[in-house]
Amino acid sequence: MARPLKFKSVEELSAKIKEYFAWAEEKNRPLTIERLACFLESDRQTILNYEDKDEFFGTIKAAKQIIYASKAEMLNTREGNTAGIIFDLCNNGDGYTNKHNEDNKGTTIIINDKSKEVIND
Numbered sequence: 001m002a003r004p005l006k007f008k009s010v011e012e013l014s015a016k017i018k019e020y021f022a023w024a025e026e027k028n029r030p031l032t033i034e035r036l037a038c039f040l041e042s043d044r045q046t047i048l049n050y051e052d053k054d055e056f057f058g059t060i061k062a063a064k065q066i067i068y069a070s071k072a073e074m075l076n077t078r079e080g081n082t083a084g085i086i087f088d089l090c091n092n093g094d095g096y097t098n099k100h101n102e103d104n105k106g107t108t109i110i111i112n113d114k115s116k117e118v119i120n121d
Contacts, residue, residue: 006042010059016040017063030080031070
């Protein structure tokens with residue numbers, strides 16, 4: 001049997017999320033899903049689970065977008081720990097990845113005094 005929802009309506013949840021954003025701005029605290037969860041007296045996974053419910057999807061999605069936009073702004077203005085922000089976005093952000101471009105075609109170029117050889121590994 002599923003536990004009853006902590007927030008009975010979108011309006012109630014939305015009001016609490018706005019209250020969190022105001023609190024964070026007043027305290028000059030970075031926006032995070034984890035802090036939002038604490039503010040809502042919940043946990044991160046519960047907040048993310050609300051996104052799976054049709055009636056709460058838009059509210060949670062909008063809150064996450066505001067949080068991710070805040071982190072992106074922090075990167076662009078070089079506020080905070082850049083590596084930490086990138087890690088958080090790559091591991092928690094929807095669609096953010098840290099791409100590594102590596103050319104692993106197996107071609108090695110060996111140069112010696114007498115000639116140039118290309119060896120395929």
